[in-house]
Amino acid sequence: MSNKTTEPAIVKSGIKAVAELAGVGIASVSRVLSGQPGSSPQMTQRVMDAARQLGYAPNVLAQSLRRRATHSIGFVGSDINNPLIASIVSGAESVLSVAKYSVLLTNSGGDPGVDAQRIDVLLQRQVDGLIVLPALEDDPATLAALRGAQAPVVLIDRTLPSDIGAHYVLSDHFQGLGDAGRHLLQAGHSRIGLVVGLDVRPTRERIRGVEAAFDSLGLARNLIVHRGRLSPEHGEQAIEELLSGENPPSAVILGGNQLLEGALRAVHRRNLTLGVDLSLVSCDDLPLCRLHHPPIATVMRDTALLGRRAAELLLAQLREPGATDPELMPTWFEARASCGPFVGSASTSAASPGAKKRAKQGPSISSK
Template sequence: MARSDSEGSGATIRDVAVQAGVALSSVSRVLTGHPDVSPAMRAKVEAAVAELGYEPDLLAQSLRSGSTKTIGFVLRDISNPLFANIARAAEQELRRSGFSMLITSSDGHLDVEARNLALLRRRRVDGVIVSLVSEEAESTRAALAAINGPVVLLDREVSGLGAAAVLCDHYSGVYRATGELLARGHQRIGLVSGALTVRSSRERLRGYEAAFAAAGVPVDRSLLALGSFDADFAKAEVIRLFSRRDEPTALITGGIASAAGALQGLRQLRRAVGTDVALVTLDEWPMFDVLAPDLASVSRDSGEMGTAAARLMLDMLNGAEPRTVVIDTHFTPRDSVGPVRRVTPAPRKAPARRSAPKKSVG
């Protein structure tokens, strides 16, 4: 005989209600994470569930309620520690409200991103949190428009979608970092970051250019390397920039992977951070703490981003309109931001005194 509302054990939701001595509806509210449940009621039901080994049939529950209690999360790069922290905070917040989270990674590929969104739609997730590879890809726009539920964008802007968003104030952080470098005498400042098809790169460039304008210094656009957040791209661009006769005296790198790639390139070229070149990273990573000198950074609270994204999602599932939350960035100058290196010309050697020719004896 088919089991009802359970897998693994033979217990049913009715058995749980009888064991706990409560109504069937009370058990349902506890199991679905309903907030209108007293602590005493929740304790009774959870004790009965544990004693009976009851395991709810989630598919049956979703068919009855029209909700899977699952949120999809599409990451641009799951290997990036920033996204791991965002996802962890979002999952913790969703779990408190009885939701689980299904994570996929696009690995920076637009076709994978569109397929992941389509997969989440077929799995009937209640909503999607997404960090897009590009804001301009039509395949992604179409996949997002087909989602049957709220959408929360992470640091991205897509017009006409009606999505909520968690945005970071990259402009202010990069403006302060660039201004600090300019104040220390740097005028040849390289910026290595992602393509301008995403908001974070556009805002970083805007802050960079505004700091130059405020200092009355022209921007050398040949020092801009805006194409990818990948480490390999950053390494290649740093090697290119420092192979010039008029190489930069400072670098700003757009993200954890970019910073790692830039450091690899500088090491290969034997450029010392803090003396040969000043360096500011955008985003922090605990592994950077073992480096010397300490790296200056423009940071944001990744945990706050994840929590804000989850709360926006929960609010919209409860009927709220989409809205935008802005996360501050903070510039922290450290030892990697040194002054312009002053190269002292080597002293010229005095020409060797020519000895007088020996007189021949004869």
């Protein structure tokens, strides 16, 4: 018969133990450690010494229970495998961690049903606020879940019915895609293919931006829009279908970085040289865009800034709730060799001089 006692591996010191060791009341320990005024220097010293001696750290769950606030923020991302989302999360976390908030990250994989489920789980966990990037803007389950939220909600790049009472950080896709469209049209392209995702705000704004490019130059809207769920497969299939048509476009804009991989597969399979046989513009800068030969022209945006602003907006709401106007963050077009030699004078003011120079030089390296 073994006589060994089963001691717990870790002895947790609660506020009771600190109070006992310091010879004071529990409430006094709480007052001292939370920095409230009104404790004598002797009492303060005794409590601090006892807490240090016991390695005391407040029980976060108990604090949350008492304060009715968990100091945690829920993030519902549509696809955390996407570097774009990772960058947004990273930006948000950098702000929230400074404010002593933890981020609970969930991934819906772009599935609206999962969006609603994740939102519910985060709300059950009593998060103090939500940053959401849902797959759709009109999914009934997602809207119902958000309507039930007692916590402030910040949407990134999505707009929802006004009764949700959410706050918005949006990207100005209209501007960036408009600049890209104008650049291509002034370079001599007359027919443009636009591959986009499902019917959410970025898709609508991207289409509107390219249409406005035609309008601004007094040209007929010779635009073929190819819709689908943003994925490499959609990118590949869209390029195949656009280029197999009777009157294929000479330039294609990809309205989503998830499309690029598949689009390039189709381009390579067809032995096309980007910037010569086909001009290609992508959205959101991936390392692949710069490493590819020739480099791929891109509509850029500061995704980390998007996350930071969303977090700042949420923190402001936690301090002082109230209505806010949507915040519009800039996008800009960076011309690179994949969209061929630059011959016109399109408004590409945001493009770097280096990018313009490279574009002017034309495609120097084959994509084959």
